[in-house]
Amino acid sequence: MNKNISKEYDVIIIGGGVTGAGTARDCAMRGLSVLLVERHDFATGATGRNHGLLHSGARYAVTDHESAAECIKENMILRRIANHCVEENDGLFITLPEDDIAFQSQFVDACKTAGIGTEILDPDFARRIEPSVNPDLIGAVKVPDGSVDPFRLTMSNALDARIHGAVLLTQHEVKGIVKEQDRAIGVELFNHETKQNVNYYGKIIVNAGGIWGHHIAKLAGVNINMFPAKGSLLIFGHRVNKMVINRCRKPSNADILVPGDTICLIGTTSERIPYDQIDNMFVSRQDVDVLIREGVKLSPTLATTRILRAYAGVRPLVAADNDPSGRSISRGIVLLDHQERDGLSGFITITGGKLMTYRLMAEEATDLICKKLAVDKQCETAEKSLPGAEKSEHPLSIATEKVYTGANISQKSAKDRHGTLAKNILNGDDYEDSLVCECEGVSIAEVKYAINELHVNNLIDLRRRTRVGMGTCQGELCACRAAGLLCESFEKPGKAKDDLANFLQERWKGMLPITWGEGINEIQFTSWIYEGIYGLKPDNN
Amino acid sequence: MKKEIFEPFNSSDNNFEQCVKCTICTVYCPVLEVNPDYPGPKQSGPDGERLRLKDPNFFDESLKLCLNCKRCEVACPHGVKIGDIIQLARIKYSKKKPKVRDMILANTDIVGTMASTFAPIVNPIVALKPVRLIMDGVLKIDHHRIFPKYAGMRFETWYRRYAASKQNDFKKHVSYFHGCYVNYNFPKQGKDLIKIMNAAGYGVHLLEKEKCCGVALISNNLIKQATKQARHNVEAFKKSIVDKNMPVISTSSTCIFTIRDEYPHLLGVKNDEIRDKSELATRFLFRLIDSGKLKLVFKKDYRKRIAYHTPCHMEKLGWSIYSTALLKMIPGIDFVSLESRCCGIAGTYGFKKENYKTSQGVGKPLFDQIESSDVDFVATDCETCKWQIEMSTAKKVEHPISILAEALDVEATVKLWQK
Ligand SMILES: Cc1cc2nc3c(=O)[nH]c(=O)nc-3n(C[C@H](O)[C@H](O)[C@H](O)COP(=O)(O)OP(=O)(O)OC[C@H]3O[C@@H](n4cnc5c(N)ncnc54)[C@H](O)[C@@H]3O)c2cc1C
Ligand code: SF4
Ligand code: SF4
Numbered sequence: 001m002n003k004n005i006s007k008e009y010d011v012i013i014i015g016g017g018v019t020g021a022g023t024a025r026d027c028a029m030r031g032l033s034v035l036l037v038e039r040h041d042f043a044t045g046a047t048g049r050n051h052g053l054l055h056s057g058a059r060y061a062v063t064d065h066e067s068a069a070e071c072i073k074e075n076m077i078l079r080r081i082a083n084h085c086v087e088e089n090d091g092l093f094i095t096l097p098e099d100d101i102a103f104q105s106q107f108v109d110a111c112k113t114a115g116i117g118t119e120i121l122d123p124d125f126a127r128r129i130e131p132s133v134n135p136d137l138i139g140a141v142k143v144p145d146g147s148v149d150p151f152r153l154t155m156s157n158a159l160d161a162r163i164h165g166a167v168l169l170t171q172h173e174v175k176g177i178v179k180e181q182d183r184a185i186g187v188e189l190f191n192h193e194t195k196q197n198v199n200y201y202g203k204i205i206v207n208a209g210g211i212w213g214h215h216i217a218k219l220a221g222v223n224i225n226m227f228p229a230k231g232s233l234l235i236f237g238h239r240v241n242k243m244v245i246n247r248c249r250k251p252s253n254a255d256i257l258v259p260g261d262t263i264c265l266i267g268t269t270s271e272r273i274p275y276d277q278i279d280n281m282f283v284s285r286q287d288v289d290v291l292i293r294e295g296v297k298l299s300p301t302l303a304t305t306r307i308l309r310a311y312a313g314v315r316p317l318v319a320a321d322n323d324p325s326g327r328s329i330s331r332g333i334v335l336l337d338h339q340e341r342d343g344l345s346g347f348i349t350i351t352g353g354k355l356m357t358y359r360l361m362a363e364e365a366t367d368l369i370c371k372k373l374a375v376d377k378q379c380e381t382a383e384k385s386l387p388g389a390e391k392s393e394h395p396l397s398i399a400t401e402k403v404y405t406g407a408n409i410s411q412k413s414a415k416d417r418h419g420t421l422a423k424n425i426l427n428g429d430d431y432e433d434s435l436v437c438e439c440e441g442v443s444i445a446e447v448k449y450a451i452n453e454l455h456v457n458n459l460i461d462l463r464r465r466t467r468v469g470m471g472t473c474q475g476e477l478c479a480c481r482a483a484g485l486l487c488e489s490f491e492k493p494g495k496a497k498d499d500l501a502n503f504l505q506e507r508w509k510g511m512l513p514i515t516w517g518e519g520i521n522e523i524q525f526t527s528w529i530y531e532g533i534y535g536l537k538p539d540n541n
Numbered sequence: 542m543k544k545e546i547f548e549p550f551n552s553s554d555n556n557f558e559q560c561v562k563c564t565i566c567t568v569y570c571p572v573l574e575v576n577p578d579y580p581g582p583k584q585s586g587p588d589g590e591r592l593r594l595k596d597p598n599f600f601d602e603s604l605k606l607c608l609n610c611k612r613c614e615v616a617c618p619h620g621v622k623i624g625d626i627i628q629l630a631r632i633k634y635s636k637k638k639p640k641v642r643d644m645i646l647a648n649t650d651i652v653g654t655m656a657s658t659f660a661p662i663v664n665p666i667v668a669l670k671p672v673r674l675i676m677d678g679v680l681k682i683d684h685h686r687i688f689p690k691y692a693g694m695r696f697e698t699w700y701r702r703y704a705a706s707k708q709n710d711f712k713k714h715v716s717y718f719h720g721c722y723v724n725y726n727f728p729k730q731g732k733d734l735i736k737i738m739n740a741a742g743y744g745v746h747l748l749e750k751e752k753c754c755g756v757a758l759i760s761n762n763l764i765k766q767a768t769k770q771a772r773h774n775v776e777a778f779k780k781s782i783v784d785k786n787m788p789v790i791s792t793s794s795t796c797i798f799t800i801r802d803e804y805p806h807l808l809g810v811k812n813d814e815i816r817d818k819s820e821l822a823t824r825f826l827f828r829l830i831d832s833g834k835l836k837l838v839f840k841k842d843y844r845k846r847i848a849y850h851t852p853c854h855m856e857k858l859g860w861s862i863y864s865t866a867l868l869k870m871i872p873g874i875d876f877v878s879l880e881s882r883c884c885g886i887a888g889t890y891g892f893k894k895e896n897y898k899t900s901q902g903v904g905k906p907l908f909d910q911i912e913s914s915d916v917d918f919v920a921t922d923c924e925t926c927k928w929q930i931e932m933s934t935a936k937k938v939e940h941p942i943s944i945l946a947e948a949l950d951v952e953a954t955v956k957l958w959q960k
Contacts, residue, residue, distance in 0.1 A: 237558050237591070238557075238558065238590075238591045238594050238595075239591075239594045239595050261595060262591055262592065262594075262595045301555070304555055305555055305558070306555070306558040408599075408601050408603075409580070409584070409589075409592065409599065409601070412596075412598065412599060413592075416596075435584075438562070438583070438584065438588055439562070439588060439591070441592065471591075472558070472560070472562065472587075472588075472591065473561070473562040476561075476562055477562055477564075518558055518559055518561070521561050521619070522561045522562070525561050525562075525563060
């Protein structure tokens with residue numbers, strides 16, 4: 001997929017989260033030669049394990065004015081440049097009888113100062129526009145919150161970087177930073193596919209490793225003081241709410257319900273964890289209890305709604321340099337020029353921030369890189385749309401479609417996921433239109449497109465690109481079909497079987513903390529199919 | 542206009558989440574077997590509902606291909622109300638306006654009133670080939686269809702003139718929901734019921750102005766009118782069941798199914814007070830006999846070979862056992878079981894030109910069974926099944942009540958309880 005791989009680049013970016021992918025895009029658009037390296041797959045770090053809230057900034061308006069102002073600006077930009085990754089759902093900040101209604105006016109004022117449009121709603125009206133909301137609410141404010149799909153956002157940035165000449169390597173882990181005196185000049189990589197080591201060289205090395213940036217900096221011999229904060233979330237089986245629902249009070253645990261694609265998410269808890277625990281994403285029973293207890297206050301129907309999975313992510317929070325104790329943690333963007341800070345040239349770190357401020361983070365990082373390389377080119381990422389979000393010349397409007405066939409579901413789902421790029425998928429062939437994943441409407445054609453165009457190495461990657469296996473049945477029906485297609489394309493049958501076992505194991509992990517009710521029926525049934533019919537053994541993995 | 546905003550579009554009772562995706566329902570859907578354009582119960586029901594909650598544009602007009610036979614619901618091991626989910630989606634999301642034809646087909650009672658008044662004129666006209674071709678071309682009512690004939694005198698009129706006065710001679714009483722078919726097309730079935738009930742010692746009364754149960758209105762998406770009629774009927778039932786302690790029986794499986802289940806599930810019309818005491822005549826009779834409160838005596842010389850067809854709604858109600866058990870009580874009956882399959886008509890569905898092929902395709906295996914069964918006639922509890930089978934096979938179809946009436950020795954039966 002990456003043609004002529006060279007060994008030397010202007011910029012090497014470590015980390016295939018949204019920050020790394022965004023920075024790769026920005027650098028490539030400014031004409032730099034770019035290599036992006038990621039140890040697993042795109043969006044496997046915090047980017048793939050968050051809430052997907054397109055903040056309006058309202059959540060931070062009272063406590064952190066700067067973040068709030070940043071959010072609303074980027075919110076408006078993402079609606080434009082990434083409309084296929086964004087759902088403009090709007091959000092409600094509700095006041096419940098146990099909350100102080102006086103906070104509402106303070107909140108509205110703070111939003112105004114940050115430039116966030118608000119509208120105070122009559123509780124009765126709020127109940128009508130959002131029927132799932134807790135009917136006991138005594139106040140509601142409407143804000144321009146939204147939802148953003150982190151997988152699509154990251155992949156679109158990576159795709160556009162590739163279109164502009166960047167080279168993308170997944171399954172490549174940085175094991176060391178090559179240094180020459182006080183200068184970082186390259187990276188030592190371990191290729192997980194081939195189990196081989198390889199070095200690449202670059203004028204600037206960018207550490208966009210999220211929470212793992214702490215470790216990557218260490219490899220370069222510099223120290224960043226990071227404080228991992230774990231947050232857990234629950235995914236519900238379908239969309240209960242159409243608007244984001246928040247509590248109108250100081251930010252707290254489990255007080256946001258975000259609708260996203262076919263599901264909705266309640267989150268998050270927040271817990272400081274030791275650095276050596278950042279790869280342990282276990283969700284405890286206490287976490288699940290808190291999430292349900294608080295979630296039901298936002299929307300009572302959650303109490304009887306099926307829960308699909310639980311998962312956790314780690315926020316990359318950085319302590320201010322002058323505060324090693326970590327008491328004054330910044331939630332803002334952190335850009336470190338290690339030449340100025342530590343005397344190590346050719347190495348910079350970009351971290352902190354949020355999913356939805358990735359573009360601004362990338363812009364700031366790229367500005368610094370350009371300054372160092374003496375490249376004089378303006379940032380264009382706020383204006384130029386991501387691939388898939390362009391205004392299409394042939395709008396695939398619903399009116400012109402075949403409305404009388406089953407293919408409608410896969411076609412419409414593909415459009416929702418890939419925006420205008422769906423034209424590469426839709427071909428009207430009955431066989432190709434048939435569904436691999438019935439819950440999420442993923443067709444054979446879409447799977448093939450993802451395998452060929454979107455850097456897919458295994459089934460789990462395929463899930464991040466298409467939503468295969470993300471629906472109610474969590475892979476029960478689609479996993480084997482998708483494994484078959486993947487096998488046809490490039491896998492050896494033996495590997496495909498391991499891959500399938502890995503995929504199911506990963507699905508199972510997320511279901512484990514919430515195994516009751518309908519969920520447990522489903523799991524039992526799935527294991528009958530895969531163990532009973534297909535003879536897959538637990539030790540396949 | 543204003544009202545529309547207030548309709549909660551995004552709420553659901555979560556029943557669809559009980560689905561474990563086992564796909565059993567898909568195997569039992571008669572439409573899917575013959576028409577690949579239909580996405581099937583799983584995709585249209587629980588899977589589709591989830592997508593429609595994300596975005597109503599996922600609604601697919603092909604959902605109107607669903608017969609609402611509820612065979613998927615009977616098959617589902619997890620109690621997912623698949624048929625209800627599909628019908629509710631059509632009610633909530635369909636943008637297609639019902640056509641003139643749909644209104645004509647759906648308003649069985651209004652059209653019935655007009656037609657039966659002019660029956661001698663209407664029947665021959667509707668039967669004429671050119672007229673059927675016009676109905677086909679202009680109204681898109683398939684020309685293969687033969688309309689049920691309209692009777693000259695409505696059942697209600699007959700009842701008032703010839704039966705009403707005698708009913709108070711009895712000690713026990715029931716009300717009878719006759720339905721449109723008995724009233725306009727086939728009063729004999731109602732007369733047969735009265736004959737049996739009277740023989741069993743029950744006086745039969747009509748409800749205070751019954752209205753069409755509305756099943757055809759629902760399937761043609763005329764929901765407002767259906768809801769109005771449902772409310773009216775529930776009130777009328779209450780007057781009999783609650784006020785006078787008189788249960789309501791019916792001879793139409795579809796009417797009674799609609800009143801018991803579709804009213805609360807699809808129209809949101811509560812019927813708790815009347816549901817348990819609204820039932821089919823065959824079930825009412827069987828339970829009387831079974832509990833020893835009634836004995837029927839049959840004619841010695843009655844000999845017939847009969848096959849019973851289980852209408853979809855009987856399958857859903859789980860009540861075909863009552864009708865077949867009654868038939869089997871008649872000594873002279875040689876009983877043939879048919880495999881339970883949909884006949885394909887589904888009320889007004891099969892009358893529509895665009896559905897004709899699907900409809901006949903669905904019914905074919907049933908017709909083949911009937912043709913090769915060598916029976917004198919077929920018995921079934923549903924009037925639209927009757928039309929479909931009579932049109933598609935060489936056999937006549939009779940209602941179990943009519944068969945019972947024919948085989949019953951009235952005098953002997955009456956003697957048993959009079960002494
Ligand atoms: C629970 C939770 C909820 C959140 N909710 C929201 C929200 O609603 N809205 C919002 O805007 N933000 C939210 N965030 C914040 C947001 O998720 C993060 O700020 C953002 O995803 C960080 O992206 P990143 O690319 O900097 O880091 P990451 O996504 O963590 O990317 C780092 C990447 O580096 C790779 N890597 C690590 N080590 C190496 C190595 N040695 N070699 C190669 N690659 C390596 C990792 O595999 C990973 O893919 C949330 C965060 C959490 C934890
Ligand atoms: S109600 Fe009948 S036609 Fe409709 S989906 Fe179920 S089985 Fe199929
Ligand atoms: S039979 Fe029931 S549980 Fe099985 S797929 Fe159909 S609706 Fe789901």
